[in-house]
Amino acid sequence: MFTIKEFVQPKTIEEAYSILVSRRNNTLIGGSAFLRMGSKKIDTAVDLSKLELNYIKNQDDYIEIGAFTSFREIETSPLLVNNFNGVISNAVKNIIGVQFRNIVTVGASVFSKYGFSDLITALLALDTEVELYKAGRMRLDEFLKRPYERDILTRVFIKKNQRQASYQQLRNSVSDYPILNVAVSRLENQWIIAVGARPQTAAIARNASEELTNNLRVDDLEHYANIAAKELTFGTNERGTAKYRQVMCKVLVRRAIMEVLQCE
Ligand SMILES: Cc1cc2nc3c(=O)[nH]c(=O)nc-3n(C[C@H](O)[C@H](O)[C@H](O)COP(=O)(O)OP(=O)(O)OC[C@H]3O[C@@H](n4cnc5c(N)ncnc54)[C@H](O)[C@@H]3O)c2cc1C
Structure with a gap:
């Protein structure tokens, strides 16, 4: 303790x-x-509870989420449930239980860059920016690459657009940490594939996303899944080996693309 x-x-x-x-x-x-x-x-x-950072606001171009907002709030927010095919809600709704999700906060989760994070993977597949008190506002993928520096994450911004997304995860049991998670999204012809719990912090599979964007063939989804599994690195921990994660990455990426295609 x-x-x-x-x-x-x-x-x-x-x-x-x-x-x-x-x-x-x-x-x-x-x-x-x-x-x-x-x-x-x-x-x-x-x-941080007195900083009035507990909110989800529907701004003109962005959905703005204060750092002190709980997982339960982002899980049940009609704004988030009804946008992006509910990917944010889907990503967090299996974490432990309702009482737990009533407590844990968005800012701590994103700032800590946990390798196992479900939320970061889903946010990465959307057009997400974060605001830090000292370092300012930047894209989430940029923030994830930065070395650790003491700061306060104040807000998360998700661009409001017609992006459709799917969240897929693999767990030994519902309340356990994920063995692997994947979020895939599409805005018109532009695709993003994000893979997390590798067990490193989530990352975008850039080559696979680009290939899917430039050369979509719905009868060969395995092609894109293979590229993603090959370009990303995977590690071993008590939940799974690197090899197992790499194989399962192909399965989850394919499933996620299929689900996004069905959103049309
Ligand atoms: C038993 C257990 C199981 C979990 N399982 C999962 C899971 O399956 N999937 C998943 O995605 N997550 C999981 N989590 C993580 C959880 O969802 C939260 O991400 C985590 O608890 C941090 O949120 P918190 O509000 O509790 O942070 P705290 O414990 O309060 O803080 C965590 C860290 O963040 C710092 N911090 C807090 N707020 C900010 C801020 N605004 N800016 C900068 N730094 C800040 C703190 O100083 C601390 O270093 C699990 C956590 C636990 C304890």
Whole structure:
């Protein structure tokens, strides 16, 4: 269990950031579900609940999600259920249980770049940007490649468009971490294939996405699945070997493309 010497609830993001960086062991607190599994000794815990970052807003061009929004809220939001073929809701609805999803937050999950993340894979297949207090706003794929730097993730923006998407996952049991997850999306002729839980952080299979975009043949979906499985790297952990993940990647990518094709 983690320990906390001091607990603060700043009312502005500026204050939260300045407390965060003032000492090495000061730590942001989201839902604290992940933090409490560890044994970190925290000097000042900076709780983000008073920053008014708990919302999903329907803006002109983007769906804007505040960092303190819970998984349950993004799972059940009519705006997210009714856009992108419900891919965000589908990605998180199997994680542990409702009480858990009522607590865990979007900002902590995206900022932490967990290799097993279901949410990151789904967001990566959409036109997603993130906003960090210090580093500013950038595309999610750019953020995922950046080296770790202390910061506060404040908002997630998903471009509002007609992108249709599918989320596929492989788990040993419903509430376990995913062995592999895949999100595929299509906007007109432009496709994105994202693969996560490899077990590294999700990444876009760029060659497969490009081939699908430039040369779609619905009778040979295996072709694109093979390219994705070949261009990405896979690792081994207690849930599966690299080889198993690579083989299953082909299955999930093919299934996801099929589902997106049916969205028409
Ligand atoms: C038992 C268990 C099983 C899980 N299974 C899955 C699963 O199957 N699929 C899946 O996708 N996820 C899974 N998760 C992860 C979960 O969905 C959340 O991503 C995770 O708990 C972090 O969310 P939190 O709000 O609890 O973060 P916290 O525990 O509060 O924080 C986690 C980290 O993020 C930092 N942080 C918090 N907020 C911010 C912010 N706004 N900006 C920058 N840094 C911040 C904290 O300082 C900390 O380092 C699991 C977690 C647990 C504990």
